[in-house]
Amino acid sequence: MSQPVDDQVPNADGAAEQRAAPRFTLLIRAAKLIVDGESEFLCVIRDASVTGLKIRLFNPLPEHASLAIEMSNGDRYPVEQIWSEGEYVGFRFTGEVDIERLLDESHGAFPKRQVRLRIHLDAILHSGGEAVHVAFQDISQQGACIESDKWLLMNELVRLETEVLPPIYAKVRWRSHPRYGLLFEQTFKLDELARIAAPLQVSDHGDAHSVLGGKLRRP
Numbered sequence: 001m002s003q004p005v006d007d008q009v010p011n012a013d014g015a016a017e018q019r020a021a022p023r024f025t026l027l028i029r030a031a032k033l034i035v036d037g038e039s040e041f042l043c044v045i046r047d048a049s050v051t052g053l054k055i056r057l058f059n060p061l062p063e064h065a066s067l068a069i070e071m072s073n074g075d076r077y078p079v080e081q082i083w084s085e086g087e088y089v090g091f092r093f094t095g096e097v098d099i100e101r102l103l104d105e106s107h108g109a110f111p112k113r114q115v116r117l118r119i120h121l122d123a124i125l126h127s128g129g130e131a132v133h134v135a136f137q138d139i140s141q142q143g144a145c146i147e148s149d150k151w152l153l154m155n156e157l158v159r160l161e162t163e164v165l166p167p168i169y170a171k172v173r174w175r176s177h178p179r180y181g182l183l184f185e186q187t188f189k190l191d192e193l194a195r196i197a198a199p200l201q202v203s204d205h206g207d208a209h210s211v212l213g214g215k216l217r218r219p
Helices: 099-104 190-200
Strands: 008-010 016-018 023-035 039-048 052-057 067-070 076-085 088-093 117-127 130-139 143-148 157-161 168-176 179-184
Touching (some): 023 052, 039 067, 039 117, 039 190, 117 190
Antiparallel strands (some): 008 016, 023 039, 023 067, 067 076, 076 088, 130 143, 143 179, 168 179
């Protein structure tokens, strides 16, 4: 169970000021930072209160007009940046927050689901002796949603190849052609997936980085 802790946060003058609201240590709570309603970056919430939260980012925070934190259950909270120190960033909620709901995550549209990142990534899928082009729609530590013109079988084992990921072996867990849900045979570490996925997000509010073919390389 989360316990209230005292936390020191640097202010604009570099001095530390005591938070008025009690903070709750979350240890490791995966979430994603939504930048300008489009780009999505994995992060870890380290503590939170009714006024704000502290997160760990795995990539530099890009220039932005708006920010929001989205939990694994789909709940989204608009925030504004207050301070940063290394890979840690402090945010203030711009509206009222039910802190118990934020800590619980058993509610919402997707309770107890891993954080999924929308990405734009082409791949080659090997299935039944064929190699076909497919497109990632989202990805998590344990699986992904892809679009494929080829019909895939339930529980079929497939191999995916891209330029930015190691070869992935996965099984088909659900299908609604042309979309398929895959479960990876080997999962990603949170920080590993965060650093891989960041360059695939929409950059400069325009072009998406989509890769296909060529020599495969490990991140």
